[in-house]
Amino acid sequence: MTRxxxxxxxxxRHKPDRSRRSFIRKxxxxxxxxxxxxxxxxSRTSAPSSGGDQLGLLKRRVGxxxxxxxxxxxxxxxxxxxxxxxxxxxxxxxxxxxxxxFGGSLFSGSEGVRRLYxxxxxxxxxxxxxxxxxxxxxxxxxxxxxxxxxxDRTTASGRFPFSMQVGEPMTxxxxxxxxxxxxxxxxxxxxxxxxxTLSCVxxxxxxxxxxxxxxxxxKADYRPGRVLA
Amino acid sequence: MMNIPMHRFKYTKLSKDQVTRKLxxxxxxxxxxxxxxxxxxxxxxxxxxxxxxxxxxxFKSANRxxxxxxxxxxxxxxxxxxxxxxxxxxxxxxxxxxxxxxVFVDLKSHLATVFEVWFAGGKDPSGQQLDDREVxxxxxxxxxxxxxxxxxxxxxxxxxxLEGTGMYWKQDxxxxxIDLYPSIISSNxxxxxxxxxxxxxxxxxxxxxxxxxxxxYDRTECEFSGIMTLYxxxxxxxxxVGMRLGFNEKDELEYYMYRGAGKIVGQLxxxxxxxxxxxxxxxxxxxxxxxxxxxxxxGPPPKGQRTVYRPGRTFKxxxxxxxxxxxxxxxxxxxGDPNAPQQQAGMMGGHLLPFSxxxxxxxxxxxxxxxxxGWEYKVLDIYNLQWRKEGTTAxxxxxxxxxxxxxxxxxxxxxxxxxxxxxxxRIALDLTNGLTxxxxxxxxxxxxxxxxxxxxxxxxxxMEGVNAPRYVRHGFTDELVGRGFxxxxxxxxxxxxxxxxxxxxxxxxxxxxxxxxxxxxAPALYVKLRDGVYIFDLVEEACNGAETxxxxxxxxxxxxxxxxxxxxxxxxxxxxGAIARDLGGYDIKHFLGPKAKGV
Numbered sequence: 001m002t003r004x005x006x007x008x009x010x011x012x013r014h015k016p017d018r019s020r021r022s023f024i025r026k027x028x029x030x031x032x033x034x035x036x037x038x039x040x041x042x043s044r045t046s047a048p049s050s051g052g053d054q055l056g057l058l059k060r061r062v063g064x065x066x067x068x069x070x071x072x073x074x075x076x077x078x079x080x081x082x083x084x085x086x087x088x089x090x091x092x093x094x095x096x097x098x099x100x101x102f103g104g105s106l107f108s109g110s111e112g113v114r115r116l117y118x119x120x121x122x123x124x125x126x127x128x129x130x131x132x133x134x135x136x137x138x139x140x141x142x143x144x145x146x147x148x149x150x151x152d153r154t155t156a157s158g159r160f161p162f163s164m165q166v167g168e169p170m171t172x173x174x175x176x177x178x179x180x181x182x183x184x185x186x187x188x189x190x191x192x193x194x195x196x197t198l199s200c201v202x203x204x205x206x207x208x209x210x211x212x213x214x215x216x217x218x219k220a221d222y223r224p225g226r227v228l229a
Numbered sequence: 230m231m232n233i234p235m236h237r238f239k240y241t242k243l244s245k246d247q248v249t250r251k252l253x254x255x256x257x258x259x260x261x262x263x264x265x266x267x268x269x270x271x272x273x274x275x276x277x278x279x280x281x282x283x284x285x286x287x288f289k290s291a292n293r294x295x296x297x298x299x300x301x302x303x304x305x306x307x308x309x310x311x312x313x314x315x316x317x318x319x320x321x322x323x324x325x326x327x328x329x330x331x332v333f334v335d336l337k338s339h340l341a342t343v344f345e346v347w348f349a350g351g352k353d354p355s356g357q358q359l360d361d362r363e364v365x366x367x368x369x370x371x372x373x374x375x376x377x378x379x380x381x382x383x384x385x386x387x388x389x390x391l392e393g394t395g396m397y398w399k400q401d402x403x404x405x406x407i408d409l410y411p412s413i414i415s416s417n418x419x420x421x422x423x424x425x426x427x428x429x430x431x432x433x434x435x436x437x438x439x440x441x442x443x444x445x446y447d448r449t450e451c452e453f454s455g456i457m458t459l460y461x462x463x464x465x466x467x468x469x470v471g472m473r474l475g476f477n478e479k480d481e482l483e484y485y486m487y488r489g490a491g492k493i494v495g496q497l498x499x500x501x502x503x504x505x506x507x508x509x510x511x512x513x514x515x516x517x518x519x520x521x522x523x524x525x526x527x528g529p530p531p532k533g534q535r536t537v538y539r540p541g542r543t544f545k546x547x548x549x550x551x552x553x554x555x556x557x558x559x560x561x562x563x564x565g566d567p568n569a570p571q572q573q574a575g576m577m578g579g580h581l582l583p584f585s586x587x588x589x590x591x592x593x594x595x596x597x598x599x600x601x602x603g604w605e606y607k608v609l610d611i612y613n614l615q616w617r618k619e620g621t622t623a624x625x626x627x628x629x630x631x632x633x634x635x636x637x638x639x640x641x642x643x644x645x646x647x648x649x650x651x652x653x654x655r656i657a658l659d660l661t662n663g664l665t666x667x668x669x670x671x672x673x674x675x676x677x678x679x680x681x682x683x684x685x686x687x688x689x690x691x692m693e694g695v696n697a698p699r700y701v702r703h704g705f706t707d708e709l710v711g712r713g714f715x716x717x718x719x720x721x722x723x724x725x726x727x728x729x730x731x732x733x734x735x736x737x738x739x740x741x742x743x744x745x746x747x748x749x750x751a752p753a754l755y756v757k758l759r760d761g762v763y764i765f766d767l768v769e770e771a772c773n774g775a776e777t778x779x780x781x782x783x784x785x786x787x788x789x790x791x792x793x794x795x796x797x798x799x800x801x802x803x804x805x806g807a808i809a810r811d812l813g814g815y816d817i818k819h820f821l822g823p824k825a826k827g828v
Contacts, residue, residue: 170576173796175540175769176724177576179738179747182536188721221720223741 068147071156071200074207082127087117094209095201101213124167124187132163133191133222158198166192191222231478232425235453236771241480243362245349248327251482255322258292258307259472260485262401266310267291268317276341278371280529294321309486311470314443318461320472320486331459331472333445334373342385342437342445343369344459346474354531362476363455365533368435388438389413389744390507393497395815398469400489407817411497411727412745413510414536416448417735427821429729431750433537438507451537454478467491495815497713500743538747540772549650549678552795556651559799562628562644579719581806582789585633586611587660588641593692594619595665601686630804632789634780635762637661642791644802651800655778655791657758663690663697666756668766668778672795679795680774683766685756706757707731711815716788716807725812730821731755734767779805786810
């Protein structure tokens with residue numbers, strides 16, 4: 001079986017192609033490095049039967065790389081907007097029929113997604129990137145980034161690690177809480193780490209998130225900025 | 230002298246028309262007991278501000294100027310100016326409008342800071358209607374444009390450099406105040422001569438650094454008269470030049486400039502990070518945007534925006550009957566289950582002491598002076614006791630909690646089941662000498678059904694092994710006046726108690742980077758139990774009506790006690806435990822009290 005007969009293209013910087021979808025594992029390397037690695041991987045596998053096939057395969061692979069990079073950028077934008085508290089921008093990154101799983105709850109459709117980000121996340125300033133709590137620094141292998149683009153290049157999935165603040169507004173009607181809220185605070189914070197998985201779809205407006213699920217692996221009562229020396 | 234506390238005073242809701250009519254008197258310019266400066270007479274200034282107005286001034290004389298804002302035609306106004314060091318401060322209103330300008334010009338650096346002020350501010354960014362009498366302000370930073378000279382890059386700027394400083398001031402008008410600057414966005418002030426009572430108040434404030442010793446400060450008495458006090462202070466010479474604008478409690482216009490001389494009365498320790506150099510005011514460190522800010526579009530904040538705590542607007546006034554009905558539905562004592570051994574102190578009780586068993590098995594009678602109550606107690610176990618009024622036969626069982634606040638000094642509290650209005654007792658009982666102080670509280674004041682009333686009674690215990698004195702008693706104290714202590718109730722909540730006078734205290738919230746921010750004030754009482762051990766009792770009057778009653782032990786830096794509050798959800802009697810840090814204090818006691826008032 002040659003690559004051209006496959007039902008899908010596979011690009012992996014570590015392994016020869018063998019799955020139905022292209023798969024890029026990324027541990028911080030730049031796209032160029034990934035591309036170079038992917039090209040090298042290609043050269044080591046079976047040779048296409050003709051120059052035209054080879055060109056077509058290369059085009060598909062470059063397209064896949066572009067799609068994977070766009071999905072990664074979508075996630076970067078998602079993370080960045082969360083970090084800056086731009087929850088409206090976050091909600092706009094989802095399709096109208098999107099679903100988000102967070103904290104054991106499912107938030108469906110545009111309304112549900114908006115409720116999650118613009119109300120719940122905003123109220124607790126959830127999503128602000130913070131470094132791992134002391135003692136939890138070593139990375140977990142399963143927290144590596146992975147992006148997979150479907151053969152038809154209209155859908156993709158990804159897995160990304162997160163390390164962020166999760167907050168809940170303080171309850172109660174004491175004046176201390178009321179005053180803290182005026183500061184934009186009054187939040188009980190914790191740190192969470194894990195991975196979020198994305199299912200994305202290519203639309204006329206570019207890639208959008210159709211489903212996002214947070215899988216928390218670690219959590220701790222930790223706020224950054226403390227002097228630990 | 231005003232003898233109604235500001236938080237109880239019903240300030241007239243002056244209409245825009247009334248304000249306009251009253252402001253007509255500003256056409257004559259600000260009054261001043263001191264001679265105003267003529268340093269600007271004959272000069273012209275073009276003041277350019279960042280993102281704000283360009284002001285073209287021509288000073289025709291020592292009290293007349295013309296102002297053209299941007300390309301608008303010039304208007305003539307009366308003004309006043311005062312000098313302090315290299316600074317000239319001039320103030321004027323714009324005739325025919327509700328606004329004015331207060332301008333600080335640095336003749337050395339050519340930097341300028343402009344306070345644009347106005348009345349009838351409409352709604353704030355969160356949609357709250359502002360009182361028309363409340364002075365609004367926008368601070369513009371800029372410089373004096375000098376032909377042929379490049380615009381300076383530096384600016385005066387907001388600062389935290391004054392955080393913690395406190396000053397006593399005496400104006401050339403004879404008015405004396407104590408202005409405490411413990412926060413970066415608010416301040417405490419005590420009207421030494423204007424008010425009959427020694428009470429402190431809090432107002433939103435700005436702090437602007439001119440240089441190491443010159444600072445511009447303002448406060449607006451939001452929620453009260455709405456009057457503004459604005460001054461430049463020199464920390465070297467402890468002098469000030471200032472301006473006061475607004476309507477007092479008699480609705481009279483106050484618009485005057487003044488000189489003042491003062492004294493630094495102390496300094497509270499700032500706990501802000503060491504890499505905060507006073508060049509920024511850093512609020513909302515990592516917090517969620519406030520509701521108002523969330524709705525605000527990106528870009529500079531709306532003109533006049535400031536962080537103002539307006540508890541009077543959110544406090545829901547309930548009638549005594551409503552409170553009692555709510556209490557019948559839910560009166561939560563410690564846990565809601567009166568016999569539950571586990572406390573659930575929540576946010577305010579993350580640092581409780583262990584419950585004390587010092588009273589377990591004891592029987593005693595507490596008698597309070599001046600025909601105060603007499604109660605017999607039998608303490609059943611660490612959570613339950615019985616009591617009865619002396620001379621009666623029926624015992625009433627209550628759940629209680631007790632702490633050993635100092636060596637063999639027990640502080641216990643319980644609600645009085647079945648009371649109407651709902652009441653509670655917090656009792657300090659010194660097992661070494663039998664002295665006791667009870668803080669008796671109940672729901673409702675003459676103002677609000679859900680505001681706690683309280684009083685302290687002093688007495689002695691009759692109990693086995695203790696020979697209590699007949700004359701010696703605990704008593705009210707002013708030993709804590711001026712002191713500031715952090716209160717870390719839990720890792721999520723730290724505030725500061727500042728004991729401003731013998732009859733009031735403020736509480737201030739720490740921001741996420743341990744800078745002091747929003748604050749509020751209320752009357753309070755202080756009782757000395759032993760050296761370094763005090764009862765502090767405060768009710769957040771005209772705020773949310775809740776009571777904090779704690780014993781603070783300066784030796785252990787622990788505050789322990791009880792909270793009592795009521796509202797639509799019912800009545801709650803809970804626990805408070807906090808770890809403290811001593812922040813230092815202000816030497817202000819001698820400005821206060823009957824002696825200082827010549828009584």
